[in-house]
Amino acid sequence: MREAVGDAVPANRPGRGRRPAARESILDAIRASEPLSRVELAAMTGLTEAAVSMTVRRLLEEGLVVETGRTPTGGKPRTLLRLDPAARLAVGVYLDRDTTTYVLTGQTGGVISRLARPAPTGDLLEHLTTDIGTLLAGSGVDRARCLGVGVVWPGPRGSMARFDDAPPHLRGWDSEELGQRLAAGTGWPVLVENDATAAAVGEYWVARVGPEQAFAALYMGSGIGAGIVVEGRAMRGGHGAAGEFGHVCVQVDGPECWCGSRGCLEILAGPRTVVTAARTDPVAAAEAGLDPSAGRGVAADFAAVARAARAGAPRCLGLLEDSARYVAAAAESVVNLLDIDLVVLTGPGFAAASFVYGPAIMRRVSDADTRTWGRSVTVTVSLAAATASATGAAALVLQSHLRR
Amino acid sequence: MREAVGDAVPANRPGRGRRPAARESILDAIRASEPLSRVELAAMTGLTEAAVSMTVRRLLEEGLVVETGRTPTGGKPRTLLRLDPAARLAVGVYLDRDTTTYVLTGQTGGVISRLARPAPTGDLLEHLTTDIGTLLAGSGVDRARCLGVGVVWPGPRGSMARFDDAPPHLRGWDSEELGQRLAAGTGWPVLVENDATAAAVGEYWVARVGPEQAFAALYMGSGIGAGIVVEGRAMRGGHGAAGEFGHVCVQVDGPECWCGSRGCLEILAGPRTVVTAARTDPVAAAEAGLDPSAGRGVAADFAAVARAARAGAPRCLGLLEDSARYVAAAAESVVNLLDIDLVVLTGPGFAAASFVYGPAIMRRVSDADTRTWGRSVTVTVSLAAATASATGAAALVLQSHLRR
DNA sequence: GGACTTCGTTCAGTAGCTTAAGAATGTGGG
DNA sequence: CCCACATTCTTAAGCTACTGAACGAAGTCC
Structure with missing residues (x-):
């Protein structure tokens, strides 16, 4: 039903046999924690060693996986397996x-x-x-x-x-x-x-996040959104429209948003709002070198504000910190609602300004964290946020x- | 890993064979849309008719399912299947x-x-x-x-x-x-x-919600929480602590919550807050017949406030409406974040006061809904909210x- | 060199599906 | 009443992906 366009893999593959579960779990385990040996794979996936052995042989034949090195043990050394990066x-x-x-x-x-x-x-x-x-x-x-x-x-x-x-x-x-x-x-x-x-x-793929982590990627581009991955599966919601982080309400009677509601994160603290504030504030505009008459687009101007803030411009920094307070509150809502373990900031917006947003989110989340929930949420910045x-x-x- | 206490069914059942997928999907389809015939089951689950036939026979032998009636067709009539309510x-x-x-x-x-x-x-x-x-x-x-x-x-x-x-x-x-x-x-x-x-x-079970619906149950007892079911699976989060709807932030710099954060729904609009407000407001207390010196517990007093409001007491109604504004905003956040189709209000709190909260949530959600998102969210009240x-x-x- | 340890493979068996063909059970027409 | 016809369900044979258990392989230690 909710398979994506062009996805050639129906839930129940017709023809003979079923979709092999071993293949998926083995590949995912290797992806998340390579290199791994066959015994380790068996332990992690819950499959028998025999099943792992057979499946791995097929993966080797297909060239998806390669054997690289061995680790000594008390007995026969383990053969380590990795994904072949160039295979696909x-x-x-x-x-x-x-x-x-x-x-x-x-x-x-x-x-x-x-x-x-x-x-x-x-x-x-x-x-x-x-x-x-x-x-x-x-x-x-x-x-x-x-x-x-x-x-x-x-x-x-x-x-x-x-x-x-x-x-x-x-x-x-x-x-x-x-x-x-x-x-x-x-x-x-x-x-x-x-x-x-x-x-x-x-991020889940590249940063080797495991399926045991409940994971949210906050994305700031020209708007702000969230991608949520739980048990290794992306949450897309009823109609593929999940993740509207920008329309989480952080102020009941806040300003009206273009979406028709009030107090949305987007309208209070989204990049467009930050940029508009910077353009209309002469001090901030001067700090960031913005041309108030001819903005170069939200993304570029937001990056300029972030650069200025990083260089020490107080007004630009203030604008970002205002925004970050709201984003942190919304992030906390998501973390509480879904019991998220790992929050990753990504996208061009956070790539430019994570030095403000990261600490703000971390502060807000960790306060309630250790005190009340007995958990610990990690907040990180994507290594390749700009091209995520x-x-x-x-x-x-x-x-x-x-x-x- | 995240299986519940005492759950006797590990993800990969040891012993021979795998967990039969047909059994689960057939039972779930019958649960959600009984009565169903075998052909209909095959169409709904994507299984072949042969597989359905075999699985159903086993279910009949186990007594889980019973044949009840037939519907005429052009050819052989369909045999209808239902769950036997008393079988388990x-x-x-x-x-x-x-x-x-x-x-x-x-x-x-x-x-x-x-x-x-x-x-x-x-x-x-x-x-x-x-x-x-x-x-x-x-x-x-x-x-x-x-x-x-x-x-x-x-x-x-x-x-x-x-x-x-x-x-x-x-x-x-x-x-x-x-x-x-x-x-x-x-x-x-x-x-x-x-x-x-x-x-x-x-609610998912009794109200025959199908797995294609993204579903949130908002629960008001002595606190306020949410249960989220997506693709037929309850979301429990990284440590089984998902659903902390009460600690969604609806006001960035709101009052401090016992959880260590600020502006949580719970502290702004939770039943305890409503009751405290009613106890300290002489008019409301009189309307609801509350004894300000000796409260009878949050749940009982909240119900009293709701009864008074329903009977027309303006001050109590006002308190509930204040609360409902916040709850509606938080509900909207959840709906937007997870692309929820169906919101059900349940628990003793909503059982008593859904006549205020239901419309408030519906208004807030549907505003942005039709205008922006092109979806339609249903908001209902559980039929057995008090004992949910x-x-x-x-x-x-x-x-x-x-x-x- | 032989015991021991640990890793990986082989082999037979089985559960759970598939496809394909056929049996059951109704309708409507001569 | 009997015979097409339609449709539903069952049966039979076969495939696939697993399991369990025994065995082969490749090291270490004495």
Whole structure:
């Protein structure tokens, strides 16, 4: 029902036999904690050693996994297994407002090559197809190894039509349709996802988060969202629109939000709000070098404010700290509601300003934490926050394929 | 890892074969939409008709399912299948502050018999064991049909020790330990869960919610919590402490909460706050007939306030409406964050006051809904809100067993 | 060199599904 | 009444992914 566009793996595979559970759990265990030996895999997955042995043999034959080294024990040494990074590839595309970013990643999520283009003015589909071709050709890899394409755009899946401020080149598109037509054009399966969920899956994949951790990725781009991964599965909600972190209410009677509600995080503390405040405050605008008459877009201006704050500009720092108070409160709500263990800040916004937001969230969460809940939540910043969406899109493809 | 106390069903059952997926999906489909024929089951579950046929035969032999009636078609009529309500039983126990409620339910969640006792002053375990015995003996059912005992207490799983206002008879207990010792004492498997999650599972079970609905049960007892069920699975979070709806922040710089944070829903709008406000406001206290010097406990006083409000008392109504504004905002946060389709109000608090909270939540959610998100969230009140915890506890047992 | 330890594989058996064919049970037409 | 026809359900054979148990492999220690 809720499988993504182009996902070629129905829940109950027709034909003979069922979807092998061993394959998925073994690959996921190796991904999260490589290198691992077969005995360790058996212990971690709960499978028998025999089952592990057979499944691993198949994975070795397929080239997904390689044996690398051994560790001495009392008896026969363990043979260590890793994912072969180059065995399978995936393309991730991030359709930002003014830039389209393409990445080609290997099986472990590492970026092999990258391409950035200005947002297309002509036919979106044509641009995507040719740019993906360029990316692959330029990196000289075997196209047959590529598993598919992940596409991320800002905002939830579905139609862009209902958003007033949709980027012009995306206006009128529907994510399902885009996915299907791109799949038809390129011949690869295409997954479409929102930026925050993709970033969460990417982080889960690249940062070796285990399925035992309840995990939330807070994503700040031109808006603010959250991707939530529990028990190794991304939460997409009833209609693929989960993660609207920006519309968590942090002030009952706050200002009206464009969504029709009041006091949403987005309107109180979103990047657009921060930038607007900076543009209209002469001091802050001067600190950040903003041109109040001709803003260069939310993302760029937000980054400028963050740079200024980092360099010591007090007014810009103040604006960010105001915003961070709200974000921290909303983050705490999410942590409390879902019993989250790990919060990762990611996306271009947090990439620029995590030095303010990170400590603010950590303070707010840890206060109640140790005192009341007897847990400890970790708050970190993604290592590749700026490009998290695109690599996340690629990780989506890897995940969906390796779970086959 | 995160299986509950006494749960006899590990994720990968040792021994021969795997956990049969067909059994679970068939039982769940019948539960949600009985009566169903075998062909319909095949269509709904994605299994083949042969698999359905075989699995159903086993279920018939076990007595879990019965054939009841047929519907004409063009050819051979369909044989309709239902759960046999009395085939399996479960006991649910709700350890409230001053009352302990016991229910015995059948397989469909219907209550067969009920027992209420004042909270024990002596040995908790002994009281539980004998009362459960009394309940079963009094209803004259076959003890062998009983699958187990579900126990619900206010607050998350784990130790009660860290809560200052824990009821005296529960103080010092840890949920794991209680479950294990009760299991040892009675010989039945025992599951322990918090009130909100149990109520959510109960509602999911009894109200025939399907797994395609993302579902949140908001529970108001002496505190306020949420149980979240997505894709048919209760979300328990990293440490079984998910659902702390009461500690969603609805006002960044709101008053300090006992949890160590600020502006939590609980402190702004929880039943305790409402009751305190009513006790200290002479007008409201008079309307509700509260004795300001000797409150009868939060639950009772809250119910009194709600009764007065329903009868037209303006001050009490005002207090509830104030509270409802906050609850509605927090509910909206949850709906937006998790893309929830269905919100059910349950627990004694909402049982008494849903006439205020229901419309308030509905208004707030539906405003942004149709305008922005193109979805439609349903807000309803549980049919058995007052006893939802106890029946939910029983439903937990049914669910865990039938998923074997 | 042989006992011991630990790791990994092989082999037979089984549960839970599949596909494919057929049996059961109704309807409607001559 | 009997015979197509439609539809539902069952049976039979086979495949796959596992399990358990025994065995082979590759080291260490004495």
